[in-house]
Amino acid sequence: MISNTVKFLLNDKILEINNPDPNQTILNYIRTELKKTGTKEGCAEGGCGACTVVIGELASGQIKYSAINSCISFVPFLNGKQLLIVEDLVSKNGNLHPVQDAMVKFHGSQCGFCTPGFVMSLFSMFKNNKSYNSELIKDSISGNLCRCTGYRPIIDAAKSLNKINKNDEFSKSKNKIVKLLKRINSKKIYIKNEDKTFFSPKTIKDLKNIIKKNSNFNFLSGGTDLSLKVTKERKEISSIINLKEIKELDFIKINKNYIEVGAATSLTKFENQIKKYYQDFYAVLKRYGSVQIRNVGTIGGNIATASPIGDTLPILLSLNAEILIESPNKRKVLPINNFFIGYRKTKLKKNEFIRSIKIPLFKKNIFKAFKISKRFDDDISSICGSFNFEIKNSKINQAYIAFGGMSAVPKRAKACEAILRNKPLTINTFVKAKDYLEKDLNPIGDMRASKEYRLEVAKNLLIKCFLEMNTKKLTRVI
Amino acid sequence: MSKENYIEEIRPHDSAYKHVSGYAEYTDDIQEPKGTLYGAIGLSKKAHAIIKKIDLTEVKKSKGVISIVTYNDIPGRNDVGPVFKGDPIFTKNKVEFYGQPLFAVAATSTELARKAVLKAKILYRDLKPIITIKEALNKKNFLFKPKKIKKGNPSKKIKTSKNSLKGNFTTGSQEHFYLEGQAAFVIPKEDDNLLVYTSTQHPSETQQLIAKMLNQKSNSVNVVVRRIGGGFGGKETNFMTACICALLAKKIGKPVKLRLDRDDDIILTGKRHEFFSEYEVGFNNDGVIQGLKLNLSSNCGMSPDLSAAINERALLHLDNAYYISDIEATNYLCKTNICTSTAFRGFGGNQGMMVIENIIDNISRYLKKDPLEIRKKNFYQNSKKNITHYGMSIQDNVINEIFRKLEKKSNYKKRYLKIKKFNEKNKFKKKGIAITPVKFGISFTTVHLNQAGALVHIYTDGSVYLNHGGIEMGQGTHTKIAQLVANSFGLPYNLVHISSTNTSKVPNTSASAASSTTDLNGAAALNAVSKIKLNLENFIKKKYKIHNHEAVYKDQYIVFGKQNFEFKKIIHEAYLNRVSLSSSGFYSTPKINFDKKKFKGRPFLYFCYGAAVSEVTIDTLTGENVLERVDILHDAGKPINPALELGQIEGGFVQGQGWLTIEELNWKPNGQITTFSPSTYKIPAVSDIPKKFNVEIFKDGLNKEKVVNKAKTTGEPPLMLAMSVFYAIKDAVASVGNYKISPTINAPATPERILMSINKIKNQLENKNGR
Numbered sequence A: 001m002i003s004n005t006v007k008f009l010l011n012d013k014i015l016e017i018n019n020p021d022p023n024q025t026i027l028n029y030i031r032t033e034l035k036k037t038g039t040k041e042g043c044a045e046g047g048c049g050a051c052t053v054v055i056g057e058l059a060s061g062q063i064k065y066s067a068i069n070s071c072i073s074f075v076p077f078l079n080g081k082q083l084l085i086v087e088d089l090v091s092k093n094g095n096l097h098p099v100q101d102a103m104v105k106f107h108g109s110q111c112g113f114c115t116p117g118f119v120m121s122l123f124s125m126f127k128n129n130k131s132y133n134s135e136l137i138k139d140s141i142s143g144n145l146c147r148c149t150g151y152r153p154i155i156d157a158a159k160s161l162n163k164i165n166k167n168d169e170f171s172k173s174k175n176k177i178v179k180l181l182k183r184i185n186s187k188k189i190y191i192k193n194e195d196k197t198f199f200s201p202k203t204i205k206d207l208k209n210i211i212k213k214n215s216n217f218n219f220l221s222g223g224t225d226l227s228l229k230v231t232k233e234r235k236e237i238s239s240i241i242n243l244k245e246i247k248e249l250d251f252i253k254i255n256k257n258y259i260e261v262g263a264a265t266s267l268t269k270f271e272n273q274i275k276k277y278y279q280d281f282y283a284v285l286k287r288y289g290s291v292q293i294r295n296v297g298t299i300g301g302n303i304a305t306a307s308p309i310g311d312t313l314p315i316l317l318s319l320n321a322e323i324l325i326e327s328p329n330k331r332k333v334l335p336i337n338n339f340f341i342g343y344r345k346t347k348l349k350k351n352e353f354i355r356s357i358k359i360p361l362f363k364k365n366i367f368k369a370f371k372i373s374k375r376f377d378d379d380i381s382s383i384c385g386s387f388n389f390e391i392k393n394s395k396i397n398q399a400y401i402a403f404g405g406m407s408a409v410p411k412r413a414k415a416c417e418a419i420l421r422n423k424p425l426t427i428n429t430f431v432k433a434k435d436y437l438e439k440d441l442n443p444i445g446d447m448r449a450s451k452e453y454r455l456e457v458a459k460n461l462l463i464k465c466f467l468e469m470n471t472k473k474l475t476r477v478i
Numbered sequence B: 001m002s003k004e005n006y007i008e009e010i011r012p013h014d015s016a017y018k019h020v021s022g023y024a025e026y027t028d029d030i031q032e033p034k035g036t037l038y039g040a041i042g043l044s045k046k047a048h049a050i051i052k053k054i055d056l057t058e059v060k061k062s063k064g065v066i067s068i069v070t071y072n073d074i075p076g077r078n079d080v081g082p083v084f085k086g087d088p089i090f091t092k093n094k095v096e097f098y099g100q101p102l103f104a105v106a107a108t109s110t111e112l113a114r115k116a117v118l119k120a121k122i123l124y125r126d127l128k129p130i131i132t133i134k135e136a137l138n139k140k141n142f143l144f145k146p147k148k149i150k151k152g153n154p155s156k157k158i159k160t161s162k163n164s165l166k167g168n169f170t171t172g173s174q175e176h177f178y179l180e181g182q183a184a185f186v187i188p189k190e191d192d193n194l195l196v197y198t199s200t201q202h203p204s205e206t207q208q209l210i211a212k213m214l215n216q217k218s219n220s221v222n223v224v225v226r227r228i229g230g231g232f233g234g235k236e237t238n239f240m241t242a243c244i245c246a247l248l249a250k251k252i253g254k255p256v257k258l259r260l261d262r263d264d265d266i267i268l269t270g271k272r273h274e275f276f277s278e279y280e281v282g283f284n285n286d287g288v289i290q291g292l293k294l295n296l297s298s299n300c301g302m303s304p305d306l307s308a309a310i311n312e313r314a315l316l317h318l319d320n321a322y323y324i325s326d327i328e329a330t331n332y333l334c335k336t337n338i339c340t341s342t343a344f345r346g347f348g349g350n351q352g353m354m355v356i357e358n359i360i361d362n363i364s365r366y367l368k369k370d371p372l373e374i375r376k377k378n379f380y381q382n383s384k385k386n387i388t389h390y391g392m393s394i395q396d397n398v399i400n401e402i403f404r405k406l407e408k409k410s411n412y413k414k415r416y417l418k419i420k421k422f423n424e425k426n427k428f429k430k431k432g433i434a435i436t437p438v439k440f441g442i443s444f445t446t447v448h449l450n451q452a453g454a455l456v457h458i459y460t461d462g463s464v465y466l467n468h469g470g471i472e473m474g475q476g477t478h479t480k481i482a483q484l485v486a487n488s489f490g491l492p493y494n495l496v497h498i499s500s501t502n503t504s505k506v507p508n509t510s511a512s513a514a515s516s517t518t519d520l521n522g523a524a525a526l527n528a529v530s531k532i533k534l535n536l537e538n539f540i541k542k543k544y545k546i547h548n549h550e551a552v553y554k555d556q557y558i559v560f561g562k563q564n565f566e567f568k569k570i571i572h573e574a575y576l577n578r579v580s581l582s583s584s585g586f587y588s589t590p591k592i593n594f595d596k597k598k599f600k601g602r603p604f605l606y607f608c609y610g611a612a613v614s615e616v617t618i619d620t621l622t623g624e625n626v627l628e629r630v631d632i633l634h635d636a637g638k639p640i641n642p643a644l645e646l647g648q649i650e651g652g653f654v655q656g657q658g659w660l661t662i663e664e665l666n667w668k669p670n671g672q673i674t675t676f677s678p679s680t681y682k683i684p685a686v687s688d689i690p691k692k693f694n695v696e697i698f699k700d701g702l703n704k705e706k707v708v709n710k711a712k713t714t715g716e717p718p719l720m721l722a723m724s725v726f727y728a729i730k731d732a733v734a735s736v737g738n739y740k741i742s743p744t745i746n747a748p749a750t751p752e753r754i755l756m757s758i759n760k761i762k763n764q765l766e767n768k769n770g771r
Helices: A026-033 A098-105 A115-128 A134-140 A152-163 A174-183 A204-213 A267-274 A279-288 A291-296 A299-305 A312-318 A414-420 A427-434 A451-471 B016-021 B057-061 B110-117 B133-139 B154-160 B203-214 B240-252 B262-268 B307-316 B349-367 B371-378 B399-409 B412-425 B477-489 B517-544 B567-576 B642-661 B717-736 B751-770
Strands: A005-010 A013-018 A052-059 A062-069 A082-084 A188-193 A196-200 A218-220 A239-242 A252-254 A258-262 A322-327 A330-335 A340-342 A353-360 A366-372 A383-392 A395-404 B037-043 B049-055 B065-069 B101-107 B121-126 B147-151 B163-171 B183-188 B194-198 B221-225 B256-259 B274-283 B289-299 B327-334 B429-442 B451-458 B464-468 B496-498 B551-554 B557-560 B563-566 B582-588 B593-595 B600-602 B606-619 B625-634 B692-697
Touching (some): A005 A188, A052 A115, A062 A115, A062 A291, A082 A174, A098 A152, A115 A291, A115 B016, A204 A239, A267 A279, A267 A291, A267 A299, A279 A291, A299 A312, A366 A451, A383 A451, A451 B751, B037 B240, B049 B101, B065 B110, B133 B327, B154 B289, B203 B221, B203 B240, B274 B349, B289 B307, B349 B371, B349 B429, B371 B429, B399 B429, B399 B606, B412 B606, B412 B717, B429 B717, B464 B477, B464 B517, B477 B496, B517 B551, B517 B582, B606 B717, B625 B717
Parallel strands (some): A005 A082, A196 A239, B289 B327
Antiparallel strands (some): A005 A013, A188 A196, A322 A330, A322 A353, B147 B327, B163 B274, B274 B289, B429 B606, B451 B582, B593 B600, B606 B625
8 A cells, every 4th residue: 555645643643744745844844834833943954953853653562752853854754653842742731741840940941942952852861761871861962952051950950850750641641652653554655746756665675666667766764964955955855765664674683793784774773782792883873973863864874875974984894894785686795895986976876775784793803993073972073983903912913994084985094904914013013004094095174174183183093092902991081 | 229138049041931841932933924925045155256247037036936135125224234334234246255145035935035045146256355364464454443552561561571471372263053043023014114023132223223224213113022042142233134034024015034044144144253362471480470562363254343342342351360560452353254253252351361361371381380370470459459451440359269269169289289190190191270260341341332221010910011121042131130120029020021122112222242131121120110119109108198117028018117018909009099000210330431542441330250170181192182070160249040140150161161172163265164054063062061060159249339139240251261171271281291391272272273282292392302
């Protein structure tokens, strides 16, 4: 069954939109059509969090809540889901939700414009966790900017939730919502609005059929990058194929030798798995973007976009990941090291999509990754460096080193790798090797960092690797 | 007000419930009547050029477009410059910055309007742009004649001093990044009247500029502001949005909404002034400054805007908390081809203070002494060394006391030694600590702006309605003024209602700026209250034959000795007896006078004081850093609402921290700004704030001047507490050279600047060792 209707819950009411404009953002829909103005536009690029709303979805019989940026998600995203906006948190008799109440009590709002976004981020944290430590609180609101308070009162408000009864109005209405969500359980959709189309297949088989019949489409796999075409460049995306509703693309498989991640797996889901194997990968992912971004952004999307500032790319390069690519009638495997060919250009052909990414588990290797940016939270890397060393008998047997954020393409540092190979694990080895990075890298200078800084830090990261391997202690201040 | 009657009452912001539930209404949230159109502005893509041709054919044809306006549609003044001309609404033939408005459209939706403006075809003839201070200095491209101020004979003093130093220093620009961008909504009414909703700190100026633009009288324009989503000075001028919106609405005769998106907002509206200073200082072996000579240059952008006043405040704060007997400063206001620089929390004061703090820090490093000691040695004293370089005698100095208390409370001395030990042991991680003072002058330095009005009504049911000229931008001025009025009437807070700021209720207001909104408007409100009280008391005394008793307003009663009158009842009785229950109020700040030409007088009613200790750790291989701990002691006088003041102190500190550490604006040599969205311009996020953040309001604080509640404002001053972060970073960098080499580092101290500063020291060490 194909539907042309986006069906979703606005809190506890079923809403249906026939053939919506597939380029309309959820924020725009909320403000101009629902006429609810609590959700604000601060930047229209997912960088400030003022537009944060919470999405409820069924996950093994429970409702899983995710904060997202409504300014960079399009209306069809809502299909089959529950949308919660800040006004919905106030109970029918006007009582504030505990999260809202805490924000009032701890003076968490001043001008108030960012406040609804903070409330929604904290609400999703409140619902998804049992207790809230500093790390969780900071992560939960790292994608929300406040220019007035300096955040301290908001953190205190969040901490106070530890003492609050978790049984809120939403727990009480849970069964009803679960039933409703099951009732609207999403079908595959095909929207046609004027000259714009939007496909959202549910299976790979469907996907292949759509690919066969269409050309000139854009894949949407989270859309934290693609949507900016509409919200920033003011262009239209005439044909979209959404990959995020395909369950076969949303999985994590782990065996002895590798982790395989479905291309449409969200970064939030992935980070929790990778943590056990590559702690630094996890640490970089935490700073990859805000929770709102990581909740919708996918690993496949990050790879296919091939942005030089995509933080997973240098890491996957140094881990020698493999990309499983499919088209309607073919399957192939490409090492990621052969995948990127230019600025935002990959070897993916028009009718091909990424099915999954296989990340080898180098259990004996030493893996290190560093993200350097002006700001800790939600910033774009000036340099993202990833290092994978195989050490045998105090000798470097193999070294896989890659950098992102430096130039048009994320890149391996092959000259440096070569000079390190078969050398003893000493400071001299690394001091000598770091100069070879000048051969490997030709960084750009821009508003984030100068050419000189980028190159120097890249070299210093190599030294940091040695120091950390030598002392078995981290050298980082953040 | 009797001495015991200070309020000091913690209560939430008056809109807190609405903020957290999404019901607080901002300009763009106002539901539009049917037929409302939506605007967008067409911007220049060159920084400096002659416009040869504007072709709007494709714009007109674009879907949804109803109307276009250009400079041809402006019947009156085509300028939004608040003091001096220079800010054309639409430029006619010359473009002076990248992003300058050229035309605007109204369309059936915001999206369509924004798409349409991109279709303009503009033919330019390029002119060479001037972007940086250095370029402007070389070409002598100034907005005004350089200004020189002088006290004593610094040249001679420097010559005779035991020690002297020369150097230069830069503090960077900063984008306001209020979360609510510029927005306006204009509804045409009968008789050519316009009802204007706009996100501004200055409704009266908006009213006047729209009237002048349309060749109408001010009485035909009514500006209403309920609240704004942050201002920080960025909405003190910047009247472009409201004027263009009004022009569109007037031309079409329909309501028009115009909201800048974030990119346009950053591209076209003003920012903080970058300042560049060159100094020569003479000092004795104790580090006491004996003579100081300065060149102080600022990047004012393409127009005067408020630059004269901002540079003046910089000159007035070159002393910060230090007595400088002999000083000479020459001030250059550089005209460049970037958007105009404008008001931003601190208003030049902070830039001036950074200049002297940098000098003090360098003196300490030269003398190999703890900067804390040098700071203390130079502080203003109470009976001597208390005359500023502009001749004002400081009567309320508490900096010595605050410093002493904070030094102890923060355990500074012990930590200072501990940090030195840490740095001896650690090669790659280094720590630094710094304590810095704040002394900030309160009042508009343009004397006539120090006035305010209010309007208070009491209705027959005893409820109070209050209007004043101040804008609620998050600082809580409505809450605090309602607290003052409720307290003065002896009423519970919820009986006082403050509504939108409205030019038809209170006329000729000053901007909500210079930290003085509550001081001025609160006093005006209390003036209105006292007039109503006088009416009431005269009525009661006459009717109930009361003599020899003062009225006391308490717990909803008016008490004369043993006689009590329930407020609600007596109000109704007064009404029946035809007593006026409404009054306007007015306030003008006493005592102040300032001769701008001679640079002499008393520009400030009082000073705010504070101090902060910051401790940082830096990574010497990457320049990354973390703010480990901050201790603050800040003077808020007798705060009306300590919770709101605490919010201002903490928030101001973090905003200042952003200015001095991570916020960095960047322009290409051709004048195109490259940092215009949150992906390229970074304000502090939650992980940037101090790991330990101990903030305390100075308990012995008391405003010596007659200011409402004996409070001291906390608007701007706390921003400058963040200077301590910068100097803590500098201290950590200094440790790389074992404190023997004074680091050179400009603000903002980004990771890159930190690393480069470290490298410079390393190179100097190598050169020395090499020899």
